[in-house]
Amino acid sequence: MGRYDRQGSAPPQQGGSRWDALGDDVPRERKWGHNRWDSRADSGDTWSNNGGEVDWSTPLPRNERLEHELFGGGNTGINFDKYEDIPVEASGENPPTNIENFEDASLGEIIRNNIVLSKYPKPTPVQKYAIPIVLNKRDLMACAQTGSGKTAAFLVPILNLLYETGPGEAHEAEQRQGQGRTYVRRKQYPSALVLAPTRELASQIYDEARKFAYRSRVRPCVVYGGADIGAQMRDLDRGCHLLVATPGRLVDLMERGKVELQHCRYLMLDEADRMLDMGFEPQIRRIVEKDSMPPSGKRQTLMFSATFPKEIQILARDFLDNYIFLAVGRVGSTSENITQKVVWVEESEKRSFLLDLINAAGPESLTLVFVETKKGADALEVFLTREGFPATSIHGDRSQREREDALRLFRSGDRPILVATAVAARGLDISNVRHVINFDLPSDIEEYVHRIGRTGRVGNLGLATSFINEKNKNIVRDLLDLLMEANQEVPSWLEAVATESRSSAGSKRGGRKYGAGGFGARDYRQGNKGPKPAMGMGNGVKPQMGGYPHMNPFVNSSSSYGGSYGGSYGSSYNNYNQGTDWWSSN
DNA sequence: AAAAAAT
Numbered sequence A: 001m002g003r004y005d006r007q008g009s010a011p012p013q014q015g016g017s018r019w020d021a022l023g024d025d026v027p028r029e030r031k032w033g034h035n036r037w038d039s040r041a042d043s044g045d046t047w048s049n050n051g052g053e054v055d056w057s058t059p060l061p062r063n064e065r066l067e068h069e070l071f072g073g074g075n076t077g078i079n080f081d082k083y084e085d086i087p088v089e090a091s092g093e094n095p096p097t098n099i100e101n102f103e104d105a106s107l108g109e110i111i112r113n114n115i116v117l118s119k120y121p122k123p124t125p126v127q128k129y130a131i132p133i134v135l136n137k138r139d140l141m142a143c144a145q146t147g148s149g150k151t152a153a154f155l156v157p158i159l160n161l162l163y164e165t166g167p168g169e170a171h172e173a174e175q176r177q178g179q180g181r182t183y184v185r186r187k188q189y190p191s192a193l194v195l196a197p198t199r200e201l202a203s204q205i206y207d208e209a210r211k212f213a214y215r216s217r218v219r220p221c222v223v224y225g226g227a228d229i230g231a232q233m234r235d236l237d238r239g240c241h242l243l244v245a246t247p248g249r250l251v252d253l254m255e256r257g258k259v260e261l262q263h264c265r266y267l268m269l270d271e272a273d274r275m276l277d278m279g280f281e282p283q284i285r286r287i288v289e290k291d292s293m294p295p296s297g298k299r300q301t302l303m304f305s306a307t308f309p310k311e312i313q314i315l316a317r318d319f320l321d322n323y324i325f326l327a328v329g330r331v332g333s334t335s336e337n338i339t340q341k342v343v344w345v346e347e348s349e350k351r352s353f354l355l356d357l358i359n360a361a362g363p364e365s366l367t368l369v370f371v372e373t374k375k376g377a378d379a380l381e382v383f384l385t386r387e388g389f390p391a392t393s394i395h396g397d398r399s400q401r402e403r404e405d406a407l408r409l410f411r412s413g414d415r416p417i418l419v420a421t422a423v424a425a426r427g428l429d430i431s432n433v434r435h436v437i438n439f440d441l442p443s444d445i446e447e448y449v450h451r452i453g454r455t456g457r458v459g460n461l462g463l464a465t466s467f468i469n470e471k472n473k474n475i476v477r478d479l480l481d482l483l484m485e486a487n488q489e490v491p492s493w494l495e496a497v498a499t500e501s502r503s504s505a506g507s508k509r510g511g512r513k514y515g516a517g518g519f520g521a522r523d524y525r526q527g528n529k530g531p532k533p534a535m536g537m538g539n540g541v542k543p544q545m546g547g548y549p550h551m552n553p554f555v556n557s558s559s560s561y562g563g564s565y566g567g568s569y570g571s572s573y574n575n576y577n578q579g580t581d582w583w584s585s586n
Numbered sequence B: 001a002a003a004a005a006a007t
Helices: A003-008 A028-032 A064-071 A109-117 A125-135 A149-166 A169-174 A197-212 A229-237 A247-255 A281-288 A309-319 A347-360 A374-386 A400-412 A443-450 A472-487 A492-503 A559-563 A568-577
Strands: A089-090 A140-143 A192-195 A219-221 A243-247 A266-270 A302-306 A325-329 A338-345 A366-370 A389-392 A415-418 A432-436 A459-468
Touching: A003 A229, A064 A109, A064 A140, A064 A197, A089 A125, A089 A347, A109 A197, A125 A325, A149 A197, A149 A243, A149 A266, A149 A302, A169 A338, A169 A559, A192 A197, A192 A247, A192 A281, A192 A374, A197 A243, A197 A400, A219 A229, A229 A247, A243 A247, A247 A325, A247 A338, A281 A309, A281 A415, A338 A472, A347 A366, A347 A374, A347 A432, A374 A389, A374 A415, A389 A400, A400 A415, A432 A443, A443 A459, A443 A472, A459 A472, A472 A492
Parallel strands: A140 A302, A140 A325, A192 A243, A192 A266, A219 A243, A266 A302, A338 A459, A366 A415, A366 A432, A389 A415, A432 A459
Antiparallel strands: A089 A325
């Protein structure tokens, strides 16, 4: 279901289907030099010489309709001035010098044009560092806030390298399989592979890739589950140089002989700590190690995430070669910040408390409500709808169509309340999410970090409210540390609760997951040398914070909280903030 | 125990 259904019979909706990636308006002769199907039997064609006659670095003609479709969507939502003073730390052997402007990177014409069309005036901090690292053919592990231009930070240099070098062996391999036949089932040899943990995130990355691939010969594709695999295979048949995928569907396509990674020169894991955790790791190893993917050192490997626990960094060594570790902090200079609140709410009171919060919010603002279970998401959506609130919900048991519909209704504001499971926690770029509510707290702090990262996007005041009760003991300790690092107001009862749970010791992963440096912000290879003050402490950051790159730890903005609610919540909140012994209050 | 990800 979903977008793949659209392309067959129904005409594309909403200003053209993404499947027109290279623009069906452009004659094939212009897109591909000439018709690729015919050219396979013609040894004298421009494709037979390693792509050599065709210069991949020269822009193809403009296509105004496609240009409008790709770039007409208004601004990117990034307020670049806010990113000026973000502290960045690069570690590893001989880290390449960062750039200050896109001109410094000696990028090719195609990518420069697309950067202009995307209205990026200058690189964000993660881009300033990541682009030269990738262009210098180094492996990279980057710890950077989502929404800070992370996607472009890897797409721009990868695509530029593809434009500079052309398709190389990948093209020859693709040609070889067609020798002497009029039709063969084509296998694709993507030069670059981007893996993501959810379908929606893969789709979002693909949308960006189309922008930066505009007027180039590079054809991006996206594949994921829950959608018509036949349509995906037909799309692959049209050529695939950069493939964005979720792991399961990619494995499927590999086993069907539709995709081979023998010539994959760039491997990118987005939300890499999730991709390497217990749920995904076997599939990643299947893709990266048990197929024909070039080994680390021969390919280039990139990993990005907002969180990078030490044990995942250690696991990641298997995939990386002499990599640079990048820690990108986030400035909280003025209005950009996330205020984090923790409220004691018993299970039986959660619903009425939630209604108070929603009632206090303005009608314009989007509210994202996280729950732990799919059943919980169903139930809460039904409840909110019965109460007359414009809510929808998303979780992994929904059809792909339902998932996309829910997300679209939420983004557009038609349903400004979205109840979601972990499926929506990572990477999704939704503007104007004013309030993230952890109706149920997650069981680990990384999940918390990614969830609240859906709000506080540039230009907006972000607010995150978490309901906590005795069921959440497991996260209290890490949550308290996090709030203190982020210079947030910490209710006194929370400290008491944390002290209590501390004595019951031992996180499930064997002790504290993080050193004093904090939350995966640091290159584990630097050892436990104590907190590193290296994050360019420009914004009144205390060195002992060590740099917590994904959370805006730099602002104490509790003042904005009460004001953003009506009185009902304020009083309610205060009542919950009086320092009772909350563990035993029940 | 639960979520995500192939069918």
